Amino acid sequence: MIDGNDLQKIRAIFAKYYDTAEFKIAALEQREFGIGNRKKIDSRHLSFANLSEFRNYLCNNTPLFVSHSTAYYEFPGATPIQKKQRRGADLVFDLDIHAEGKYGAYEKLDDVKQDLQRLANDFIKNDFGIKKEHILQVFSGNRGYHVHVRDPAYLDLGSEERRELVDYVMGQGLNYLDFFIESDTKPARLLGPRPDEGGYRGRFARQTIKALMEKPSEISRIFSNKEKRDFFISGVNEGNWSRMSFKYDDLKKRLAHVAETLPVRCVDTDVGVTQDLSKLIRVPNSIHGETGWIAKIIDDIEKFDPLKDAFIETKNKETMKIKFTEDVPELVLMGETKEAFKKDDEKEFPMPLAIFYVLKGSANISDQKSGK
Amino acid sequence: MDGLDFAVRYPFSSEARAFIGDLQLNEHIVELGTERILKALNGTASAKVIYHESDKKNEIASFAAARMILGYMHNSFITNKFAVNESKVMHGYLNRDDDTTVDKIGKTFGIHTQKENERQMLGIPVYISFSPKAPHYRLINRRIFNGLVEISNDEKKRLIEEAIKKHIEKIPMVSDPPVMIQDAAKRIIDELPKHQTKIEVKDNDHPPCIMKLLESVKKHENLSHPARWFLATYLLAISMEEEAIVGIYSNLPDFNEKITRYQISHAKKKGYSVPSCATVTTYGLCCAICRIGTPIRWHQLDKSNKEALRK
Secondary structure (H helix, E strand, C coil): CCCHHHHHHHHHHHHHHHHHCCCCCCCHHHCCEEEECCCCCCEEEECCCCHHHHHHHHHHHCCCEEEEECEEECCCCCCCHHHHCEEEECEEEEEECCCCCCCHHHHHHHHHHHHHHHHHHHHHHHHCCCCHHHEEEEECCCCEEEEEECCHHHHCCCHHHHHHHHHHHHCCCCCHHHHCEECCCCCCCEECCCCCCCHHHHHHHHHHHHHHHHCHHHCCHHHHCHHHHHHHHHHHCCCECCCCCCCHHHHHHHCHHHHHCCCCCCECCCCCCCCCCCCEEECCCCEECCCCEECCECCCCCCCCHHHHCCCCCCCCCEEEEEECCCECCEEECCEEECCECCCCEEEEEHHHHHHHHHCCCEEEEEEECCC | CCHHHHHHHCCCCHHHHHHCCCCCCCHHHHHHHHHHHHHHHHCCCCCCCCCCHHHHHHHHHHHHHHHHHHHHHCCHHHHHHHHHHHHHHHHHHHHHCCHHHHHHHHHHCCCCEEEECCEEEEEHHHHHHHCCCCHHHCHHHCCEECCEEECCHHHHHHHHHHHHHHHHHCCCCCCCCCHHHHHHHHHHHHHCCCCCCCCCCHHHCCCHHHHHHHHHHHCCCCCCHHHHHHHHHHHHHCCCCHHHHHHHHCCCCCCCHHHHHHHHHHHHHHCCCCCCHHHHHHCCCCCCCCCCCCHHHHHHCCHHHHHHHHC
């Protein structure tokens, strides 16, 4: 439980951030908002006429969490939900990682980032044909990322149809053996996907070629021989998978592990974020109350490092002294390694880092200074 | 094909509405509409050949009358049966009509296909809105390119059938219709098959995928063949009586007692086992992450686990 006085101080810091924070909420007046303090959403059905009304609310009330609906409504503040009259909803994907302990997920955030890149590029852009300007990639402010898709063609999809898209991304029901057929020539040739095809077929062919180039022996030692490998690949490029000496079924079996690498694994379907049309999702560029990190809108995913870029920026290098109430493991934060801390250690940190430990429930504020 | 014939075949079209714009509702049209619903209920709806122009117009109007009756009855069982049967009959017409007509109907539902290198492609959002729930139609098993799915001509017609069905299912409520419509509704209720068994879901204790299917059945929604088969193997596995299973299936909009009875007793005789969760996922019927391997293992979970998964 976080100390009440500490929370007061942290809220003041949040309020200062919200005073000038840059929001990009498309059709803000058509969205329902929810806020939370004890949990992520304590109350919902809020609505705002414009950005300044929303900003005023945040500065005056400074909730620890703020979310908006993925859906657009005629009457976003109406209750019950049927009276809101939905007019479509963003297509949203939630990627996150579960790990042991309070701090375990942070070192795995890089894996989630890789999945995010594959999801956005391979699936959303290439397969679903959605243009870059309709895709918003956002850090969740804690253990993962959110992708908001605002292509008009996708906004009216129902829950079942959205589930179909999640299943697609997650590879549910993928049967790569069906990619192959045998020709009716004699001898029969094994015909399969070509690397220039779209969807899972093309991805499978490309990934097979990549695996052959990088780790040929994982498929078979025979492919360590460059000549044999190149001959096989030249066939795959034309959709002919027969230029090798295996039995066809044997080859297919050897490619099973290639198929396993194709889907995006860390899409969180447990909570049904994508299918749930009345879902509230963290407002991009708002602060996550469990970490004090900004749920940042990402411009350049390659360069983005959440453990550095998501901290609130303070102009006057304010610091804060905190006292740890439990042991904390070593972490790489703000671009440098922070050693492990023991219970009762007292330390002075830049303010954003200090409030991170406090909001995680691992420390209390002992003193706040504004340095110049 | 002349415009009037087109309208007779596809009475939901704007052309059809234009033909009957000035037609007054009368006893004869309501009678035809009633017959239309009763045929759907008995599963005997079929293509018709009509010669006289006035008969053609009445036939179109009978569709509008049927919708009025259904809007007044507000009974999802009858509406769904009507939608399934009418859309199947119209699929038959699509099979006989030329490509231009098929495309014209398709476009009314946003099913715009485009040609790319001799391949027929359809946008993903439209495709997933109207594709039947069957492994073959699942997005993951399709050829996809830059937001488009490749489909064959036959598949396009199947998608249009689904779109027609969904369109017919959406019937606005009619609260105070003419007396002849009210009488027609009474007649239909009187002629309904009387053995509609209520579904008893014991303590609601089934895995989420099965619960969802049972919910659909309750609402008289149509189930795909794999869904029906899966549900039957499950119900047999928990030792439900054949008679009770037939009772459940009687809620389906295209229920045929004889075929259902035969298939269920056949499944029982063969002793088909309940498909694994992986297979259920392939059918597109998985709706939770229970991690139990096969739905039947649900009954080995403890209470708290079950409750967590039901959320």
